[in-house]
Amino acid sequence: xxxxxxxxxxxxxxxxxxxxxxxxxxxxxALAVTALFYLLAKITQRFVTKTLAGVVTNHTVLNxxxxxxxxxxxSVGLFTALGVMGLQKAVTSLLAGAGLIGLALGFAFQDLxxxxxxxxxxxxxxxxxxxxxIKTNGVMGTVIGLNLRNTVIKDFNGRTCLLPxxxxxxxxxxxxxxxxxxxxxxxxxxxxxxxxxxxxxVVKEALNKLEWVVDKEETDVAILQFGGSSIDMEARxxxxxxxxxxxxxxxxxxxxxxHRAFQEHDIEIPFPIRTLAFAxxxxxxxxxxxxxxxxxxxxxxxxxxx
Numbered sequence: 001x002x003x004x005x006x007x008x009x010x011x012x013x014x015x016x017x018x019x020x021x022x023x024x025x026x027x028x029x030a031l032a033v034t035a036l037f038y039l040l041a042k043i044t045q046r047f048v049t050k051t052l053a054g055v056v057t058n059h060t061v062l063n064x065x066x067x068x069x070x071x072x073x074x075s076v077g078l079f080t081a082l083g084v085m086g087l088q089k090a091v092t093s094l095l096a097g098a099g100l101i102g103l104a105l106g107f108a109f110q111d112l113x114x115x116x117x118x119x120x121x122x123x124x125x126x127x128x129x130x131x132x133x134i135k136t137n138g139v140m141g142t143v144i145g146l147n148l149r150n151t152v153i154k155d156f157n158g159r160t161c162l163l164p165x166x167x168x169x170x171x172x173x174x175x176x177x178x179x180x181x182x183x184x185x186x187x188x189x190x191x192x193x194x195x196x197x198x199x200x201x202v203v204k205e206a207l208n209k210l211e212w213v214v215d216k217e218e219t220d221v222a223i224l225q226f227g228g229s230s231i232d233m234e235a236r237x238x239x240x241x242x243x244x245x246x247x248x249x250x251x252x253x254x255x256x257x258x259h260r261a262f263q264e265h266d267i268e269i270p271f272p273i274r275t276l277a278f279a280x281x282x283x284x285x286x287x288x289x290x291x292x293x294x295x296x297x298x299x300x301x302x303x304x305x306x
Contacts, residue, residue, distance in 0.1 A: 030081035037077025041070040065120075111166070115149045118169035122146060132177040133242070136168050181214060182241035186254055189230030191268040196223060196231060199267055206261035207237045207254060212245050214238050230270045 045066040052062055123146060128134050132143050134153070141155035150162040176182055190199045200221040208216045219237040226232075235258060239250045262269060 026084055030084045033081045033084060034077055037073055037080070041073035041077070044073055045070040111164075112149065115165040118165035119146060119148050119151075122151075122165065122169060127173055128175050128178075131242075132175055134176065135174040137163055137171050139163060177242055180240065181238050182247065183236055183238050184247070184251055184254060186235040186251070186258065187224075187232065188235060188258060189227055189232050189269060190262075191270045192231060194231065194267055196233075198265070199233070199262075202261045202265050202267060203233075203235050203258055206257040207235060210237075210253060210257060212239055212243065212250065214240050229272050 048069045049062050049066040052065055122128075128143050130143055130145060133141070134143055136151075139153055139155060139161050141153040141161065144152040144154050144160065146152070146165075149165065151165055151168045153161045153163060155161055188203070190196070200223070203221045204219050207213055207219050213219065215238045220235075222234045222236065224232045224234055235254070237254065239245065239247075241247070245253075259269075261267075
C-alpha cells in the first residue's frame, strides 16, 4: 500500500514537472506580457493624469481616473497572459466571477456608486471650485473640498457640512462666485407724501458714492407697492464677489448710506401704523344674593355675586 502511494505521488510530481518544463516558454512569455502591460499601464496613467490636469483641478478625481485606467490595462494584461498559457477556462471563470461580484456589489453599494459618479462628473464639469460660496440643499457656505463621496462645505457658523455628491448633483445649486459679482437688494419705505422721483435719485447717488460698488450704471431703485404705512421700494446695486469687502459689510454700509442721505434731504422713513379698535363696554350683570351660613359663628347673612 505504501509503495503504491509513493508510486502515485512520484508519477504526479513527474507529470507536474514535465508539464512545467513544457509550459516554461509560455510562462516566460506570459511574464513578459504582464511586465509589458504593467509598464504600459504606468505610462498611460501618467498620460491620463497630465491630460486631465488642465481640465480637472480636483486631485481626487485625477487620482481616481489614473487608477481606473491602470486597473483596466492590468486586467487586460492578466487575461492576455492567462490566454498565452492556455488557461482559457480560467479566463472564462474569472470573467464570470467578476461579473457576478460586480452585480452584487452594484446592488449593495448603489448609493456609494452614485456618489462616486456624481463626484467624478462634478469634478469634470466644475460647477464650483474650492473656496466658492454656494447654496444647495438648504446649506449655504464656502466649499472646502470635493471627495469621492461628499461635498464638504463650511457654513457661516463655522460648521463643516458633508453633503452626499448625488444630492448636490440632483438639487438646485447656486454659485455666488461664478460670475465674479453679486447683487445686493435693500428694501426701504418712504412716506406717502414724499417725492418718489427725488427719493430714487437720492438713493442711487448715495449708493454710487460707495467706492466698492461696481457697474454703477446698473444701480437701480424699483418702486414695488403701496405699503401699509409707506411706499415700498427696493434698492439694488452690485459688488465684486469675492472681494475685500464682505457681503454683510456691503449690506450694512449700503443701509447706512441710504439712511444718511434721507436725513440730509428730509425724506421721511415712516413708522408702521397700527389702528386698535376696542369693543363697547359690556352692560353690568344683575346682582344675585344668597343666604350663607357662617360655619364658625352659626349666623346667617346675605352674600352678593355677579
